[in-house]
Amino acid sequence: MKDEWRILSYRKAISAIKKYKKPITSYEEAKKIPGIGLRTAEKIAEIIDTGNLKRIDSFSEGDDIIKKFGNVYGVGPSIAMKWYAKGHRTFEDVLKDEKLTRNQISGILYYDDLQKRIPRDEVTKISEWVTRAALSIDPKLECITGGSYRRGNPDCGDVDIMITRNDSDGTTHLGVLSRLVEILRDQGFLTHELVQHNGESLSAKFMGICKLPEGVHRRLDIFMVPYNEMGAALLSYTGNDIFNRSMRLMARKKKMCLNQHGLFMNVSRGRDGIKYSEGKIIAQKTEKEICDALGVPWR
């Protein structure tokens, strides 16, 4: 199904409504909000008038099952629909009949835990745990929790931690992630590794599942960041995704290119593996520097 862009549109509308803060009391008011068009404004009006949206009542049990399948880590819209089309209705069906990837098995095994929101103070505790382990490797490491936590949310879907190190003394954080993962694993804190870190890169990352001694299983991402890229990393890993996409679209319109490493001149590069040559970087060290270069107000 090609609902991809309609879904994105709805997500933008939801984001716009949240940002709008005050209650929407009329069709006209809704229609004025950027990101809310004719069709969504009509639906909002229906909710204002009747307190309900009729289309939602017509969602079938099958829709719910496909949605549940798609919420499994490692399962997206394509596989969720495939499973349903093959007659699967429960995780038991899937476990019995499907060849699953290791991540999908973890996703089903810890489905209930991973669906739960993480209270903000537990995110703090998880961050402190990881930070303590990191500093035991090198006290000059800097750990910053990003994601919805850095956006100030009262609860989060996962924990995103960026780790960097001021390299002006000639030392970097190269190789730290492997050691950190090993420590956290030995502590029994890490229970599953979903994505392995990419070698010994300064941009290595970890994606997995962790658990505090008295807690349930939680998704944890650790992103290693080269010191001079920290601004770009902070922007990217704080998000949210709709914000990132709009920023990157804005960059592209100005013939620039924004990613988690920095803001670049949008010049074509050969596919010979060479990444970003020196002359093409515009900004990356601080968030303000990048926003200034894009002409976006910072704070």
Place this chain on the structure above:
DNA sequence: GCCC
């Protein structure tokens, strides 16, 4: 779906 929305926006140009």
Place this chain on the structure above:
DNA sequence: CAGTACG
């Protein structure tokens, strides 16, 4: 390569 995941 398609599919999925990260913000």
Place this chain on the structure above:
DNA sequence: GGGCCGTTACTG
């Protein structure tokens, strides 16, 4: 009509 983030990064 046609684009909608990243030449993002990883899995199988």
